[in-house]
Amino acid sequence: MTDTAPITPDVTTIPRKLPEGPVNLVGLTRAALRQVLIEHGTSEKQAKMRVGQIWQWIYQWGVRDFSQMTNLAKDYRAMLADNFVIAVPEVVNKQVSRDGTRKYLVRINGGHEVEVVYIPETDRGTLCISSQVGCTLTCSFCHTGTQRLVRNLSAGEIIGQVMLARDDLCEWPEPGRRSYDARLISNIVLMGMGEPLYNFENVRDAMNIAMDGDGISLSRRRITLSTSGVVPEIARAADEIGCLLAVSFHATTDEVRDRLVPINRKWNIETLLATLREYPRLSNSERITFEYVMLKDVNDSDADARRLVQLIKGIPAKINLIPFNEWPGAPHQRSDPERIEAFAEIIYRAGYASPVRRPRGEDIMAACGQLKSATERARKSKRQIEAETKAAT
Ligand code: SAH
Ligand code: SF4
Numbered sequence: 001m002t003d004t005a006p007i008t009p010d011v012t013t014i015p016r017k018l019p020e021g022p023v024n025l026v027g028l029t030r031a032a033l034r035q036v037l038i039e040h041g042t043s044e045k046q047a048k049m050r051v052g053q054i055w056q057w058i059y060q061w062g063v064r065d066f067s068q069m070t071n072l073a074k075d076y077r078a079m080l081a082d083n084f085v086i087a088v089p090e091v092v093n094k095q096v097s098r099d100g101t102r103k104y105l106v107r108i109n110g111g112h113e114v115e116v117v118y119i120p121e122t123d124r125g126t127l128c129i130s131s132q133v134g135c136t137l138t139c140s141f142c143h144t145g146t147q148r149l150v151r152n153l154s155a156g157e158i159i160g161q162v163m164l165a166r167d168d169l170c171e172w173p174e175p176g177r178r179s180y181d182a183r184l185i186s187n188i189v190l191m192g193m194g195e196p197l198y199n200f201e202n203v204r205d206a207m208n209i210a211m212d213g214d215g216i217s218l219s220r221r222r223i224t225l226s227t228s229g230v231v232p233e234i235a236r237a238a239d240e241i242g243c244l245l246a247v248s249f250h251a252t253t254d255e256v257r258d259r260l261v262p263i264n265r266k267w268n269i270e271t272l273l274a275t276l277r278e279y280p281r282l283s284n285s286e287r288i289t290f291e292y293v294m295l296k297d298v299n300d301s302d303a304d305a306r307r308l309v310q311l312i313k314g315i316p317a318k319i320n321l322i323p324f325n326e327w328p329g330a331p332h333q334r335s336d337p338e339r340i341e342a343f344a345e346i347i348y349r350a351g352y353a354s355p356v357r358r359p360r361g362e363d364i365m366a367a368c369g370q371l372k373s374a375t376e377r378a379r380k381s382k383r384q385i386e387a388e389t390k391a392a393t
Pocket of ligand 1: 139142190193196291322323
């Protein structure tokens with residue numbers, strides 16, 4: 001099946017001097033950073049200390065200019081400036097919703113674009129980041145799924161999204177100070193564009209940078225990775241990332257899930273659940289979030305709710321009900337509020353938390369599943385306009 005075939009990343013985290021310019025230090029693991037410093041004349045003995053210092057400037061204080069790294073000798077700073085850069089993706093457009101949600105349109109190498117969304121709430125601030133440009137999968141309700149995969153993001157482009165949001169929110173402490181107590185970005189969710197487990201190594205390296213205590217320093221319990229169900233990579237995520245897991249479940253029979261989430265044809269509900277049962281123990285996390293998009297007359301009956309609680313029996317879980325967010329040309333409708341309430345009630349009575357996710361940033365198309373590169377959107381609407389014109393003549 002081509003739509004679920006794993007794709008080969010065309011960007012690697014292995015540091016190499018690219019013909020087109022200096023090496024970007026953002027996104028390198030500590031080991032990789034050490035290696036490039038040694039390759040550029042840093043002694044093995046000094047390398048560990050230099051890694052620690054540079055790491056702190058980049059990830060704790062958000063410095064982009066080597067000349068500001070005042071605890072390094074002047075000629076060492078000059079060597080860094082000659083060979084390396086500290087670069088994050090460029091924000092080409094920022095929109096702020098009536099509800100305070102911010103959406104950044106971000107340009108990465110090659111001129112591709114991804115979207116990053118910041119959602120402020122009273123008790124937290126969540127940054128929703130992307131892992132791929134487009135997606136190889138074609139979930140029927142998802143706008144991103146209508147955009148073919150362009151490429152995987154590098155680790156630098158993934159952690160760079162956190163850094164550029166911190167820039168915009170002015171959330172870098174003064175050099176010499178530790179992090180702020182009350183963080184604006186307190187949580188990260190890998191729920192933007194793309195399937196994070198099809199870009200495993202880069203997502204892992206980026207999240208390990210986010211969790212590193214000498215930098216951005218987010219607890220692994222404040223990072224949630226959402227997958228459509230890439231079964232072979234789930235145990236690996238527990239082992240190598242250890243963050244919280246959310247799974248895009250969305251249906252209670254294989255027949256319906258095959259249609260909504262086509263990866264189900266490769267790894268069906270039973271296979272997926274068997275793997276999920278192991279995740280909390282392997283990752284030492286409390287519970288798994290089951291995401292369930294509410295689609296009118298498709299997956300929202302009382303029988304679906306009852307089947308859902310039967311299926312997940314024994315898995316520590318919370319069920320996040322997501323009212324379907326519409327996008328132009330979508331083949332579904334959102335379930336009625338009373339239907340969503342009745343569905344939530346059945347789940348709640350069975351002993352599971354069943355919060356209904358309040359759509360955020362809808363006025364700027366920033367809600368779940370509405371993300372798609374703006375240029376792609378423009379192309380599509382032009383095509384649509386042409387088709388409409390043709391139909392009308
Ligand atoms: N590819 C990953 C993560 C990105 S999608 C995954 O599929 O899990 C993040 C969440 O938004 C998923 O649960 C996805 O199913 C949901 N989603 C996608 N399109 C949506 C839409 N139009 N309305 C509501 N939720 C949607
Ligand atoms: Fe890809 Fe997730 Fe959208 Fe499915 S829901 S098409 S896996 S981004």
